Amino acid sequence: MHPNAQLLTDFYAAFARRDGDAMASYYHPDAEFSDPAFPGLRGARVTSMWRMLCERGTDLELTLVDAQADDRTGHARWEARYTFSMSGNKVLNRVSSSFEFKDGKILRQTDHFPFWTWSRQAIGPAGLLLGWTPFLRNKVQAQARRSLDKYMEERGIKGA
Template sequence: MDVIARLYDAFARRDGDEMASLYAPDAHFRDPAFGDLTGVEAGEMWRMLTARAEDLSLELVSHDESSAHWIATYTFTQTGRKVVNDVHATFVVRDGLIVDHVDAFSFWRWSRQALGPAGLVLGWTPLLRGKVRKQARAGLDQFMRR
């Protein structure tokens, strides 16, 4: 099984340790919610998300050696709201490990679902995106200190 299929198979099983093992030590990750993560931060993000996921379901719609289209359905724990996040990812893989991973999704669509009326009204603004990113980063920092 290729590294991208292994990543999403582990994600579907909520195995953050296996997901983290697929990233190179100097890996880079970026998405609209967390921004840029480097080194072990990407693996720790997956460990945190899979540890907190209570009702996650994941569908790997399609993938090849450098991209994936996946859909995650889960409850956003901070608000209790159901989210269906449709994500397109690009990858650079070197020596069987992910060195660069970029997830792209509509932040406005995500924020409407996750945050409700505030996301609907403010989800397109840099202000809300910055606030979400700051909270996501604080949560990751706290998780990494554990």
């Protein structure tokens, strides 16, 4: 197995254990992350997001479906089952992730999942009706940003 494919396997194993510190250790200091809920994160905001999600995801079940990588790039498919804390709704999120590596660490990660599918499950009827609109996506992103800002402030973490 390529070392970067092993890195991804280990990264998702840490996620399945909800070990945010281990997940953070796989990122390059200049890391970037983006997904439909947390777009454009950099540095400490990336690792803080994973720590926050691991701490709050008390019923998280994660399955790594596939991980492949070479010297520069990688790809993973994974599924997360959890309860969305704001609604109490159960979610099954199927995610496709692309990676770039530098110095044996994750430099850039972009996660893709259908926002409308996620919002129908997580938010319920409003997600079904509005999940395809920029309005709801922007609202979810703003709430995610506020939640991450508060998490980092409470822990005295400075970030970009």
